[in-house]
Amino acid sequence: MYICELKNISKRFHTINNETKAIEDLSFKVKKGEIVSIVGPSGSGKSTVLALIAGLEKPSGGELIVNTDSIGFMFQKDQLYEWRNVYKNCLLGLEVKKMDSQENKEKVLGMLDRYGLTNFKNHYPSQLSGGMRQRAALVRTLAIEPDLLLLDEPFSALDYQTRLAIGDEVGTILRNEKISTILVTHDIPEAVSISDRVIVFTERPAKIKKEYEIKFDECPGERTPMKCRNTLAFGEYFRNIWRDLDGKEKETIETRYF
Amino acid sequence: MEKKKKQSKQGISKEQQQYLQSIKREKIFIRITQVLLFLLAIVSWEAAARHNIIDTFLTSSPGAIFELIIGFIKDGSLFKHLYVSTTETVVGFLVGTIVGLLAAVVLWWFEKLARIMDPYMVILNSLPKTALAPIIILWAGMGFSGIVVTAASISVVVTTMTLYTGFVNVEKDKIILLRTLGGNKFQVLKKVIIPANLPNIMSVIKVNIGLSWIGVIVGEFLVSKAGIGYLILYGSQTFKLDLVMMGVFVLGIVAALMYFLAAWLEKKVIKY
Numbered sequence: 341m342y343i344c345e346l347k348n349i350s351k352r353f354h355t356i357n358n359e360t361k362a363i364e365d366l367s368f369k370v371k372k373g374e375i376v377s378i379v380g381p382s383g384s385g386k387s388t389v390l391a392l393i394a395g396l397e398k399p400s401g402g403e404l405i406v407n408t409d410s411i412g413f414m415f416q417k418d419q420l421y422e423w424r425n426v427y428k429n430c431l432l433g434l435e436v437k438k439m440d441s442q443e444n445k446e447k448v449l450g451m452l453d454r455y456g457l458t459n460f461k462n463h464y465p466s467q468l469s470g471g472m473r474q475r476a477a478l479v480r481t482l483a484i485e486p487d488l489l490l491l492d493e494p495f496s497a498l499d500y501q502t503r504l505a506i507g508d509e510v511g512t513i514l515r516n517e518k519i520s521t522i523l524v525t526h527d528i529p530e531a532v533s534i535s536d537r538v539i540v541f542t543e544r545p546a547k548i549k550k551e552y553e554i555k556f557d558e559c560p561g562e563r564t565p566m567k568c569r570n571t572l573a574f575g576e577y578f579r580n581i582w583r584d585l586d587g588k589e590k591e592t593i594e595t596r597y598f
Numbered sequence: 599m600e601k602k603k604k605q606s607k608q609g610i611s612k613e614q615q616q617y618l619q620s621i622k623r624e625k626i627f628i629r630i631t632q633v634l635l636f637l638l639a640i641v642s643w644e645a646a647a648r649h650n651i652i653d654t655f656l657t658s659s660p661g662a663i664f665e666l667i668i669g670f671i672k673d674g675s676l677f678k679h680l681y682v683s684t685t686e687t688v689v690g691f692l693v694g695t696i697v698g699l700l701a702a703v704v705l706w707w708f709e710k711l712a713r714i715m716d717p718y719m720v721i722l723n724s725l726p727k728t729a730l731a732p733i734i735i736l737w738a739g740m741g742f743s744g745i746v747v748t749a750a751s752i753s754v755v756v757t758t759m760t761l762y763t764g765f766v767n768v769e770k771d772k773i774i775l776l777r778t779l780g781g782n783k784f785q786v787l788k789k790v791i792i793p794a795n796l797p798n799i800m801s802v803i804k805v806n807i808g809l810s811w812i813g814v815i816v817g818e819f820l821v822s823k824a825g826i827g828y829l830i831l832y833g834s835q836t837f838k839l840d841l842v843m844m845g846v847f848v849l850g851i852v853a854a855l856m857y858f859l860a861a862w863l864e865k866k867v868i869k870y
Contacts, residue, residue: 432789
């Protein structure tokens with residue numbers, strides 16, 4: 341039922357000069373197939389949560405249950421290996437996991453085709469645009485068929501237009517393929533348009549300030565991020581989350597502008 | 599994207615044509631000037647020698663050097679000396695580069711060892727290795743092996759330091775990516791560290807060819823019965839400047855050939 345559960349997780353980082361509490365008493369769960377976004381102030385430990393779930397860091401306290409060992413991780417930068425061409429980059433995960441069978445390789449070729457990269461599969465990353473690079477990174481991530489996808493501000497290095505387009509594409513793909521996802525982002529509209537649930541973090545040490553179930557009743561047919569952006573509910577979610585992050589309960593966004 | 603490609607193949611605009619031509623013209627101009635400069639130097643050297651403007655006892659002359667080379671080629675001794683020196687250089691280069699690469703891998707693998715070794719590496723690196731040549735030759739043998747070890751010793755430490763620095767500076771997230779995919783340390787080495795450092799390795803190779811030649815010539819100056827270094831030293835001791843100049847000339851050609859071979863290899867290996 342749950343792909344990932346955090347129970348009273350805390351994390352401290354140690355340096356010679358001091359100790360930093362990144363996370364304190366943090367609990368939440370992610371359902372299978374659910375898309376959850378985490379938004380919060382800079383340096384509030386959002387990325388640390390992903391590092392913990394991915395097993396790159398050990399929690400200092402609490403219980404962390406991850407019900408899969410197949411995790412995909414996408415970074416702010418695409419981290420394509422510049423010495424491999426696009427196709428070889430996409431095979432990286434399969435190679436490491438020793439799953440690079442002919443069948444899986446053909447699946448990757450199919451994905452490259454679906455995401456409009458077939459003509460560029462023999463190109464090196466330096467020859468691609470930012471949007472194409474991020475799409476190639478997505479194929480590399482999805483090639484291992486992860487049960488849980490961790491996205492650490494994956495679109496923030498892109499220019500605004502590409503960012504909207506890629507965000508829309510990726511959001512739609514995640515929803516269609518029912519991939520459990522945790523997305524860390526600064527971008528409130530991105531979080532609202534893509535997710536089923538948005539978790540708002542406090543300043544460090546990170547705790548949950550608020551949680552929003554995101555539902556778009558007025559959105560007919562297939563739910564895509566772009567359609568969501570055009571609804572009334574979208575603006576409402578945005579204002580509420582903005583207010584949470586801004587931290588000033590009374591002074592709303594309206595009073596600032598008028 | 600594809601449309602653009604087609605366009606450029608079908609009809610090139612006049613401006614583009616002119617632009618391409620001007621680039622080509624400049625390339626030809628530079629090449630011709632380079633050749634002329636060489637010919638000018640040779641001709642004026644020869645002319646000055648013939649008109650006794652310079653003392654050929656000290657400077658030799660292109661004609662005399664050329665004659666000497668022909669003689670050495672005819673009796674086959676040039677190839678014997680070349681073969682000796684080139685073999686020493688290639689073996690010394692391979693030993694220095696491979697040992698240096700392996701040492702860099704070991705230091706990368708055991709981070710604590712790297713920290714312990716750090717001051718020693720710095721001292722070894724700043725020490726002029728040719729100062730060690732007499733000791734090395736006593737230890738490793740008064741001949742081929744001594745010369746090879748001298749050649750290797752010059753490149754090995756700087757190879758280790760350069761490559762280790764390159765290994766450590768690979769972007770952290772590239773390594774984290776492989777680890778999130780389930781990669782172990784050996785896979786990180788094989789799939790990230792080494793390929794990310796291929797450009798580094800190739801430039802180290804180019805530098806090491808030159809360094810190995812230095813080691814071989816120094817080694818041959820100290821102990822040898824054959825080789826380019828031997829010819830140069832013998833020539834200078836017997837005041838046969840023709841022989842010295844010939845040695846330097848041949849050395850320059852062979853070293854340049856090896857460098858171009860490495861540059862060609864670099865192009866083959868690094869395609870991105």
